[in-house]
Amino acid sequence: MPAIVTVDSLEKTYADGFKALSGVSLDIEQGEVLALLGPNGAGKTTLISTICGLVQATGGSVRVDGHDIVTDYRKARALIGLVPQEITLEPFDKVINSVRFSRGLFGKPRDEAHIEKTLRQLSLWDKRNSRIMELSGGMKRRVLIAKALAHEPRILFLDEPTAGVDVELRRGMWETVAGLKNDGVTIILTTHYIEEAEAIADRVGVISKGRILLVEDKDTLMNRMGRKQLRIELHEPVSELPDGLSEHDLELVDGGDALIYTYDTTGARTGITRLLSDLSEAGIVLRDIQTSQSSLEEIFVGLVQEENAA
């Protein structure tokens, strides 16, 4: 897949001297859903704001579909829709007028059919004539999305779209993202919910202290970093590991009722066959076995801790 957004050695030092981005390089592929994970203050919003033109970079460059965001900002920005982290809307405006305004601002001709489609897609059509101050928080967030989609962007930035949103609405948001992806929109979202990234992202980027720690295909990431565990429940509890099993990475748990075997799925061999034959050789009778894979959350926490320790 070709890159639609190319971030190259991007630097941002704020006026107070704080370095929020330290050489961020990132290729965003056309049509993908990229989830950016990172702790508070990692630089997620700064990165998005710089790409969208709200913050001036102090180094590096960004190209959007080949257009530099500084020298060719008109063409670059015309392709982008932005949903900011904070809910910022003119309270007295009517929903539909606010969405029409966004379309006009981006220089697109009036298109009531598109406005209607967008508002329906976000379940806002019934509220189109309400003033924004009369809406709930979740509705306001959807108005922000509708505004960002009003000019039919090819790239959509969603900065924490599901912060403070209830479970049902979050699922709805995920469906919206899936629908947009189907329409060919490239989506970059930030989130603190790992399960969100797990559920909707094609690729996951982890950012901490203004650096990208990794960007990887979600499945590969979970396979590569994912350590699997095999839980072996024993028929008869044992007090200690038999000698013949010491070479395996085994742990005795539940007072001797079960064994945990940790292995790497990407290794040449998992060692399970050897383990099982060694177990039977040692005369241990198994009652049940099950495997589990570490979640993205554990991977993420591990990465950030490593970074903090460094």
Place this chain on the structure above:
Amino acid sequence: MMGLNWRGVAAIYRFEMSRFFRTLLQSFVSPVISTSLYFVVFGAAIGSRIDEVEGVSYGAFIVPGLVMLTVMTQAISNASFGIYFPKFIGTIYELLSAPVNFLEIVLGYVGAAATKSLFIGTVIMVTASLFVDMQVLHPLSMLAFLLLTCVSFALFGFIIGIWAENFEQLQLVPLLIVTPLVFLGGSFYSISMLPPVWQWITMFNPVVYLISGFRWSFYGVADVPIVSSLLAIGLFLGLCLGAVWWIFRSGWRLRP
């Protein structure tokens, strides 16, 4: 000019005007009342003691100054609020991430603020004509001065709105600088009525040139040559435009 994002300009302009239309009655009634008050206080109370100024009845003499006073303060407050408010509530993100350049943003915001103050200036002139006998000797020049004042002071207000970091600052410049300059700029008297020293000091007040030129359009009497009035307003307009161009180029107070 073909390359401009005119739809963007129209969107901003329409948005700004919609606030005005929401409060149309207020926008209409308050200048009518304040103008009437000026005529009651200045025209009747003081005017009865001053017969004529440079051959014009005092009531009629103050009309151009009154219009200028209101137009300038309205243009500044409308334009400064228009850009300050989105900055304050955060909706400015949309403007900053949109494919619009500084000229389009200025045309939208300043155009709307200028339109509003033009409207109010017209309301005042019509109201004033009910109180006094007015004449307009040079209507084209009158219109030009009015328009240029609306536009340049709206631009000035726009800059104040971008500069201001809180509501106090938003009020500060109009209150501490503009209002005194306008009051001391010959709105309600002729410069020639001042002692010589003050006449000299007054020449450094740019508003004097505007009011003088505007009044000349009505009655053919001026404190300063009409050409210098035109130069003054042109210079002010150019300075403000330059400042706005620089603001958007550097991102000052808009893009961290």
